[in-house]
Amino acid sequence: MKKSLMLIMAMVLTFTLAACGQANNGGTTAGSATSSSSPSTEPSAEPSAEASGLTGSLLATGSSALQPLVDQASKMFMEKNSGVTIQVQGGGSGTGLTQVSEGQANIGNSDVYAEEKLDADKAKELVDHQVAVVAMAAVVNKAVKVDNLTKQQLVDIFTGKVTNWKDLGGDDAAIVIVNRPASSGTRATFEKYALGQKSEDLQGSIQEDSSGTVKKIIGETPGAIGYLALSYLDDSIKSVSYDGVAANVENVANGTYPVWAYEHMYTKGEPDAAAKAFLEYMMSDEIQNEKGLVVELGYIPTSQMQVVRDLDGNITKK
């Protein structure tokens, strides 16, 4: 009986170890020349090289704001390069940065710079590929009669100093703040470029992470204010101008509307052949032109931007 128990234990152990090994393998590119952290030497069952010569499997994970773009682009890429399989997962910017930094994913999607989430030495290992720009607008319930908010007014609202629309030139109605969780990349962008400071969580304010839910709540709650990416704007809510500048693609591109951020796709070190080809495809004219996927899904192509911004927020003309 003891013998069989030992046998069982051994089997369980092998099974568990095999499962672990599998998980590691999923992330690394088989058939490429990158150093693989996985110790297993099982033969890679890759199909013969295609016309493009590219083979391998990629895992891109992270930002849910960027996920639709990467997801659709990956499908178009795989049609052209049948030797490559790309898996796209969400999970949030933090997850994307962690997984690419630890080698579990080939590409980490993020709304924020890696330096804002990871330790400096970990962030240094990552290579940034900025594939699009996403802009955000302050949005209010349609019944709110305010069309423009200054930076100071927004700060007053999101710090709880002003609690009624009548103090901002609107009707006598309480302001309901629909915020994002403190860790959200969307909130970080809004705080950094619209408010210029961190905002506090206020008692009675509402916090949701999903843009769809935020839009629904703002659309239905009288006196509600929040912020959404431009791609989410429609006529169920009302977007307000910022310091007199309307939130639209043109104003973001020419640098007059400041509330925007890059969408990043990070790789650890320089990307291998398959990842490099995919990232080049993301930046190609086919994806980035005015009829391409980027515009279609509501992002702004980096090529259209007339200004560039660095990690510290300094804006320079191109």
Place this chain on the structure above:
Amino acid sequence: MAQTIPKKTAGNNHFVEEWVGKVYTTLCVLFLVATIIAMVYFVASRGLSTFFKDHVNVFELLGGLKWSPEGSPPSFGAFPFIFGSFSTSLLAALLAAPLSICASIFMIEITPKFGRKFLQPVIELLAGIPSVVYGFIGLSVIVPLFRDIFPGQGLGVAAGALVLSIMILPTMTTVATDALASLPAGLKEGSYALGATRWQTIYRVVIPTTLPALMTGVVLGIARAFGEALAVQMVIGNAPFVPRSLFESASTLTSAITLSMGNTAAGSTHNNALWSLAMILMLMTFVFVFIVRWLEGRSKL
């Protein structure tokens, strides 16, 4: 082993069958145990590193009122979440327990045929509906209704508790129905023989004898409500404060975790603090399991 085989030559086939079955089940059990140990270890190692590595005070985490992990200086007071989790799940149980216990009495004692054939499948159907659907119904129906009737935005503890109470109905009803159905017929017959009416039998005999089992259902319901994340997150508002009314935005342990886990990098203090919340949830689940075991021990008929 060599000595046992000759004795069973005729049944050698059975011996192999027996052995295969034994090995397979043992393997499954060992794998299950290993999984549980691994999960507990993982949650505890991440959750405890908040205290040992990031030096957050345990009492500050459990009793602190200010949750501002990205602030400067950061503060990790999780009491609003603990309060939110307990208030929503207890309130949900308070709403759902009478409904489900009455439903099961109706099904077993009053209309056994209609109840078991029609009512029970309908109630069990509630368990199969995905929680995001409950959340969306809550957001589209309950929240606007509360906003019109009561002061506030409609999002809050009351909306969360109402959504949860519907979600835990099937758990409570199923356990209560099984308990009532397994009651020995002799007890009821004895009561009727003494001249008691059906109602007297139900509240003097049936409910007192099955009470521990009914309570088991209630505790299982509370445990389910405590762990539910998505539906509550959509309707409760998620502001990290102890609410001043039932209709003000509040937050639960689960909603705090689901809102921020994906946005934080693994190993950061904020991420570890979220794992500490997960550890509190896990410990509370242990407590619920112990309560259920204790109740089961008391329900010897």
